[in-house]
Amino acid sequence: MPNCKQCNQGFEISNEENALREKLTGDFETGLVPQPTQCLVCRMRRKMAWRNEMTLYKRDCDKTGKSIISIYPSNTDFPVYSKNEWWGNDWDAMSYGREFDFSRPFFEQFVELFNKVPKLPLISVNTENSDYCNFIWDSRNSYLSYCIYKSESLIHCYWLYHSRDCIDCSYCFRSERCYECTDCNDSQNSKFCILSHNCSDSLFLYDCRGCSNCFGCVGLRNKKYYMFNQKLPKDEYEKRLKGFDLQKQEHIDAVKTKLNALRLKLPHRYSIQDKTENCTGDYIFESKDCHNCYQLYNGRDCINVEDSDCEDCQDSYHIGWASFIYDSYSVCNNKSSAFSIQCDGGSDLFYSYCCYNLSHGFGCDGIRQNEYCILNKKYSKEQYQELLPKIVEHMRGTGEWGEFFPAHLSPFAYNESVIPSFYPLEKDEVLRRKWRWKDDLPFTKGKESISHTELSENISDIPLSVTNEIFACDECGKNYKIIDQELRYYKNENLPLPKNCPHCRNANRLKFRNPRRLFSRKCDKCGESIRSSYSLERPEIVYCESCYLKEVY
Ligand SMILES: [Zn+2]
Ligand SMILES: [Zn+2]
Ligand SMILES: [Zn+2]
Known part of the structure; x- marks a missing residue:
């Protein structure tokens, strides 16, 4: 069992992981990628160090001086352009190109290039009136919302797709007029609901389907006029509903406490999955043969993949409509790439950052529409194919080949990145790893004007x-x-x-979502061995799939 080069703990590499790595990377133009040298969690943290979702700054565009909102603060080593300037035609990422220097490590050379090439202020594509949003596509009229796709009129939302008129919701799809809902799809006019789909005009539901006019219920299917899992006549339901004055926070809290007590008496599914076959992990949808995956859609043959919609991928995070991607973060509409960040379109990318429609690129930053480039310098196909194996060989010597970009090279401090939301570390440990911790995050304390x-x-x-x-x-x-x-x-x-x-x-x-980790335990009904995101210490009753379906449906 190898020891993790980051945290020193022993970690296992399964036969399945080895086989998939060989399958994915065996045909790469760099040749096979070697086994990882860090444990799974350290590998995931290293990628997450490069994602800043919610820490937004006001700063100036380095081209026009205009004020912009950006994930990068003022005085970065690299220039940041407004979205329009970045996509404009009066600068060229290729003008920063340089020769690969075989006397120096690769990462050192990449950082020099990275610090020269202008950056996009945030990820906002085809949006209107949504200036304070990040990772947002094809959406409008939204405010302080993140990871948003084809939606409108959202306030304080996180991970909403095809939704509108929602406030304070997380991980909802095709939902409207919802408030304080988490993991609710195809729902309307509902509040304080969790893991409940196709529900409407309801409040405080947990794990319900197809319910309307329900209040404080757990595990119901296709019910109407239920209160705390009890059927009521319509007029009685309406009368009691009027009795709950939700204007008072303590009344909301009291209902939540009662709902939670009811929740703990009823069985929980060992893992959140829908339309899956042979998958392990949590929050997996319409996927087949995927293991240790979290928040995965339409997955096929994936291992250790999170927040993605992809096939044949390994050790990756935020991969969309892509295949044969290895150890990468935010690579979309792409194939056969590894160790890359925030690239859209193209193929065969290695160690590249924020490139669009680049194919056959190594160590590139900010390139749009090109091929056969190394450190932003263009080569002929033949020259590229000759140089690439030499670079890989050089990086084997420096110990860099097969390693994702180190976390300490990220433009984001640990506490600006998404790591604390998924795999948190204590401040001491962050500093011990020589990752940055930022004390002047862009928020204020003590400036309140009212209580x-x-x-x-x-x-x-x-x-x-x-x-x-x-x-x-x-x-x-x-x-x-x-x-x-x-x-x-x-x-x-x-x-x-x-x-x-x-x-x-x-x-x-x-907090209602379990940590991204699996525990071996037994079904509380039939005793079958299961891999569940509920650890043994958890108070919930946990059932395997078939026992759960028998009980709830
Ligand atoms: Zn580790
Ligand atoms: Zn707070
Ligand atoms: Zn069972």
Whole structure:
């Protein structure tokens, strides 16, 4: 068993992992990629170090001086251009090209190039009126939302696809008019629901399907007018519903406590999967033969892949519509690539960053539409094929070949990146690893202009001018504001103003998702061995797939 070069712990490489690596990388033009030298979690953290989703800065565009919103703060070593300037035609990434220097390590040369090439301020493609959003595609009129696709009118949302008019929701697809919902697909006009699909006009549901007009229910299928899993006549349901004054936060909390007690009495599925065959992991949909994967859609033959929609991929994160991708982060519409970041289109990329429609690229940054490039310098196909094996050989000597970009070279500090959301580390450990920790993150504390105790508990009495006030989060103390559309929603729906900041609200919703890790345990009903994201210490009753289906449907 090898020891992880990062954390020193022994880790296993399974036969399946070896076989898939050989299958994926055997035909790469660089030749086969060697076995990993870091454990799985260290490998995933190393990639996540390069993703900053929610830490946004105001800074100037280095081309026009115009103020822009960016994932990079002011005074970066590299220039940052506004989106329009970056996509404009009066600069050329190829002009930064350089010869590969065989007397020096590769990463050192890549960093020199990286620090010269202009960067995109955020990932925002075909969007309208959504300036404070990042990782957003084909969407409009949204605010402080991240990982958004084909959606509109979202506020404080995370991972919403094909959705509209939602506030404070996470991981929802094709949903409308929802509030504080997590993992709810095809749902409308619902609030405080978790893992519930095809539901409407409901509140506080957990693991329900096809329900409408339900309140405080767990594990129901196609029910109407149920309250705390009890069937009521329509008028009685409506009468009792009126009795819940959700304007008071303590009433919301009391319902959540009651729902949680009910939840712990009922069986949980060992893993969240839908339409899958032979898969292990959690949150896997329409996939086959995928192992240790999390948040995976349409996967085939994947191992150790997270937040992706892809086939034949390994050790990767945020891969979309791509195949034969190895140890990469955010590579889309691409095939046969490894150790690359944020590349869209093209194929056969290695150690490349933010390239669009580049094929056959090695160590490139910011290139659009080209082929056969090394360190942003163009070669003929023959020259490229001659040089590539020499570079790989050189990198074997320096110990760099087969290693993803080191985390300490990322432009983001640990606490700007997404690592803390998935695989957190203590500050001491971050510093011990020589990764950066940032003390001046772009938020304020102590600048609040009002306290919640100064405001009426009646949402209808709260003046519209409250959108000019600055609040302090009850949990983390960070300042935050309430925007106009939010306030109007709370007033219409008789809901209280949130007392914690949008980041804490999102983090609290995500607490209902298990950690991205599997534990060996037995089904609490039939005793069959299962690999579940519920550890043995967890209070939930955990059933295997067939026992769960027998009980719940
Ligand atoms: Zn490790
Ligand atoms: Zn907070
Ligand atoms: Zn069972």
